[in-house]
Amino acid sequence: MANTYNPYDNVLKTVKDAADILGYSESDIEAIKYPERELKVAIPVCMDDGTTHVFEGYRIQHSTSRGPAKGGIRFHPAVNENEVKALAAWMTFKCAVVNIPYGGGKGGVICDPNKLSERELRAITRRFTAAIAPLIGPDQDIPAPDVGSNATVMGWMMDTYSMLKGHCVHGVVTGKPIELGGALGRNEATGRGVMFTTKNILNKLNVPIQGTTVAVQGMGNVGSITAKLLNEEGMKVVAVSDVSGGIYKADGLNIPAIIDYLSKDRKNLLTGYEEDGITRITNEELLELDVKVLIPAALENQINASNADRIKADIIVEAANGPIASEADATLNQKGITVVPDILSNAGGVVVSYFEWVQNIQSVSWTEKEVNEKLKNIMDPAFEAVWNIAQKEHTTLRTGAYLIAVKRVVEAKKARAIWP
Ligand SMILES: NC(=O)C1=CN([C@@H]2O[C@H](COP(=O)(O)OP(=O)(O)OC[C@H]3O[C@@H](n4cnc5c(N)ncnc54)[C@H](O)[C@@H]3O)[C@@H](O)[C@H]2O)C=CC1
Numbered sequence: 435m436a437n438t439y440n441p442y443d444n445v446l447k448t449v450k451d452a453a454d455i456l457g458y459s460e461s462d463i464e465a466i467k468y469p470e471r472e473l474k475v476a477i478p479v480c481m482d483d484g485t486t487h488v489f490e491g492y493r494i495q496h497s498t499s500r501g502p503a504k505g506g507i508r509f510h511p512a513v514n515e516n517e518v519k520a521l522a523a524w525m526t527f528k529c530a531v532v533n534i535p536y537g538g539g540k541g542g543v544i545c546d547p548n549k550l551s552e553r554e555l556r557a558i559t560r561r562f563t564a565a566i567a568p569l570i571g572p573d574q575d576i577p578a579p580d581v582g583s584n585a586t587v588m589g590w591m592m593d594t595y596s597m598l599k600g601h602c603v604h605g606v607v608t609g610k611p612i613e614l615g616g617a618l619g620r621n622e623a624t625g626r627g628v629m630f631t632t633k634n635i636l637n638k639l640n641v642p643i644q645g646t647t648v649a650v651q652g653m654g655n656v657g658s659i660t661a662k663l664l665n666e667e668g669m670k671v672v673a674v675s676d677v678s679g680g681i682y683k684a685d686g687l688n689i690p691a692i693i694d695y696l697s698k699d700r701k702n703l704l705t706g707y708e709e710d711g712i713t714r715i716t717n718e719e720l721l722e723l724d725v726k727v728l729i730p731a732a733l734e735n736q737i738n739a740s741n742a743d744r745i746k747a748d749i750i751v752e753a754a755n756g757p758i759a760s761e762a763d764a765t766l767n768q769k770g771i772t773v774v775p776d777i778l779s780n781a782g783g784v785v786v787s788y789f790e791w792v793q794n795i796q797s798v799s800w801t802e803k804e805v806n807e808k809l810k811n812i813m814d815p816a817f818e819a820v821w822n823i824a825q826k827e828h829t830t831l832r833t834g835a836y837l838i839a840v841k842r843v844v845e846a847k848k849a850r851a852i853w854p
């Protein structure tokens with residue numbers, strides 16, 4: 435990743451493009467250029483070897499205009515302030531485009547979970563939760579899983595926060611273990627939303643679902659569930675990858691076998707996975723494969739000025755947040771590649787997080803079938819609305835999504851009369 439890359443600049447540029455089409459003035463959008471609150475914390479942890487290591491963490495609330503801040507917690511070595519700011523802002527616009535009553539926030543700790551013992555990870559999580567406790571809460575800011583964190587981590591966060599409050603607070607985090615009030619279907623929700631979105635775009639472009647080739651970058655929560663569900667729908671997943679590299683098979687990979695392999699290894703790495711007929715490829719090669727659908731489901735800035743002109747997929751469904759840098763968007767557009775933007779295609783996770791929070795607050799529980807149906811009932815109309823506005827305004831789907839989202843956020847700010 436180039437040192438000069440600042441994903442927050444990407445967000446601001448996209449917001450400005452949409453605001454210009456909407457006819458908003460600089461004053462109208464001034465406030466959404468700045469995160470409302472940023473907290474940087476030091477997290478001292480006693481490591482297994484007895485030494486003390488101080489980790490750095492962040493919780494940033496981009497906006498609470500439409501509701502409490504909402505967004506995941508990332509544990510990754512590349513976490514930095516600009517990244518968390520961008521991730522928080524993307525949450526604001528994601529919640530707006532699917533019209534759920536949240537603003538946007540995000541958190542992160544600079545660490546590599548693959549190099550930590552479970553005890554060390556738990557100690558980081560507990561100390562981090564205590565440090566950001568003044569900012570979070572069911573009515574203020576509700577964390578959830580993101581890269582490097584998961585339901586187990588959310589369980590530790592909920593426990594730590596509840597200890598500080600002196601009573602059980604289910605609604606402080608979502609994506610929790612089912613035993614602690616986690617929503618059925620949350621673990622699969624982001625991938626399921628990506629699957630709905632992929633089917634929607636294929637339908638719009640008159641591309642058959644059966645046998646259509648897909649490559650998925652990243653085989654974590656989002657990528658692996660996406661690959662699984664698309665495979666079950668009859669698409670041919672020919673390539674997948676993770677941080678250790680990728681694998682390719684023209685006839686289609688055995689996705690259930692790959693997921694089974696990954697589930698047996700705590701570090702979740704594809705290294706060592708064997709299947710007849712596979713070729714090992716790099717992540718760069720995966721992105722440049724001649725497939726119908728490319729699904730980046732790992733990190734930001736994977737497609738940028740250095741490789742955009744080599745992308746051969748016809749459709750890119752962004753499952754990761756910010757996988758395409760702004761400067762690459764224009765190149766992809768000129769090449770006739772259709773991009774379905776992150777704030778729409780990966781919104782399934784936060785939508786089911788919203789369902790989890792609603793269930794927690796009301797002390798009720800919905801079946802997985804109910805959750806999945808309600809998710810589809812939000813994702814499909816949101817896709818349709820973005821598609822329609824992009825057609826009407828002759829814009830990309832990304833600009834279309836921001837036309838809807840920016841308008842909702844700006845109008846909410848105006849309705850609250852935040853400025854005199
Ligand atoms: N977990 C969720 O519910 C949601 C996640 N997202 C986004 O989806 C993306 C993936 O998140 P998760 O699947 O939750 O994370 P995860 O931690 O479960 O998986 C991340 C995957 O990316 C791979 N990876 C890491 N660095 C890589 C690199 N340099 N090149 C290729 N692969 C690499 C990892 O090996 C792993 O397979 C992120 O952008 C996240 O913000 C978006 C919406 C919701």
Ligand SMILES: O=C(O)CCC(=O)C(=O)O
Pocket residue numbers: 504505506507528576577578579580608609755780781783784785787
């Ligand atoms: O489920 C959530 O609240 C947020 C998930 C997330 O971090 C994201 O959509 O990027």
